[in-house]
Amino acid sequence: MGGKNSKPEAEKIIDGKAIAATIREEIKVEVAELKAKYGKAPGLAVVIVGNRPDSQTYVRMKRKACDEAGIVSFHKEMPEDCSEEDVLQVVRDFNADPDCHGILVQLPLPKHMNEEKVLAEISLEKDVDGFHPLNIGKLSMKGHEPLFMPCTPKGCIVLLERSGVDLKGKNAVVVGRSNIVGMPAALMLMKKDCTVTVVHSRTKDPADICRRADVIIAAAGSAHMVKKNWIKKGAVIIDVGTNSVPDATKKSGFRLTGDVDYDEAIKRADMITPVPGGVGPMTIAMLLSNTLDSGRRSIAN
Ligand SMILES: Nc1nc(=O)c2c([nH]1)NC[C@@H]1CN(c3ccc(C(=O)N[C@@H](CCC(=O)O)C(=O)O)cc3)C=[N+]21
Numbered sequence: 001m002g003g004k005n006s007k008p009e010a011e012k013i014i015d016g017k018a019i020a021a022t023i024r025e026e027i028k029v030e031v032a033e034l035k036a037k038y039g040k041a042p043g044l045a046v047v048i049v050g051n052r053p054d055s056q057t058y059v060r061m062k063r064k065a066c067d068e069a070g071i072v073s074f075h076k077e078m079p080e081d082c083s084e085e086d087v088l089q090v091v092r093d094f095n096a097d098p099d100c101h102g103i104l105v106q107l108p109l110p111k112h113m114n115e116e117k118v119l120a121e122i123s124l125e126k127d128v129d130g131f132h133p134l135n136i137g138k139l140s141m142k143g144h145e146p147l148f149m150p151c152t153p154k155g156c157i158v159l160l161e162r163s164g165v166d167l168k169g170k171n172a173v174v175v176g177r178s179n180i181v182g183m184p185a186a187l188m189l190m191k192k193d194c195t196v197t198v199v200h201s202r203t204k205d206p207a208d209i210c211r212r213a214d215v216i217i218a219a220a221g222s223a224h225m226v227k228k229n230w231i232k233k234g235a236v237i238i239d240v241g242t243n244s245v246p247d248a249t250k251k252s253g254f255r256l257t258g259d260v261d262y263d264e265a266i267k268r269a270d271m272i273t274p275v276p277g278g279v280g281p282m283t284i285a286m287l288l289s290n291t292l293d294s295g296r297r298s299i300a301n
């Protein structure tokens, strides 16, 4: 249990699943308005290459989320052994399709393909993943706004905002520097007037740096790397990790766990996201939000 000045643990949990559900309801209303006014709904293309079970699961979840929000979804499943050129052609076809406002190529792609080359083929106006170099470039520039922001880090920021966390002037530490999460998360926190430090595999004393953080975004991809003694009392913790660890009590033999030692961290933190049920559901809500924005830009013009 927390110390005498600490609130009950149940009140510290940031319920990403509930916040994502609220956002999806809001999106559903806006999609319906767009459809009533212009007779057209936003459309999302999801391209999946190969049959990795985790990718299949995520893609199924994205399709269901689109259906519920009234967003049209187009699916292209391609065999593991298709060529990079085959995938590029599918992307070009969706680029040219006026009913498609967003294109998501599920990562990772098979090893014989150049992911960067495939992602760069997606038209800037349909880059709902926010991975296009020009969108990332604009995210890093003062006075510029990208067309889209990457879904997972955007989900982290929206979780903080909807939980009432005032970011201005706060010390934020991002653990991890991936193109998909860590780096864009740091840029977004900077845009929100945080003082940002990025901790990575070559950082000398990550615990010492994290202990100064008012806000931690943990996106290192390493189970329970962020320990209790890395956390300042009253800090807010966003855990992006989705590590699969053995668990004999589960039917699958595995359980999902975060980059943060949650059971210990919740004792010191003021707020914390669980895994699952934290950032993951927000990633999908932000994908729908980006698709709605793209559809609105195209349909209402
Ligand atoms: N082009 C591309 N864009 C992506 O956004 C993308 C991708 N490729 N490749 C894979 C990752 C992973 N990802 C997740 C989405 C939802 C959950 C999610 O909803 N997770 C649930 C649990 C799901 C479960 O139980 O397995 C949760 O954390 O509560 C997680 C991970 C999107 N990704």
Ligand SMILES: [Mg+2]
Pocket (backbone or CB within 6 Å): 129, 150, 151, 152, 283
């Ligand atoms: Mg994403």
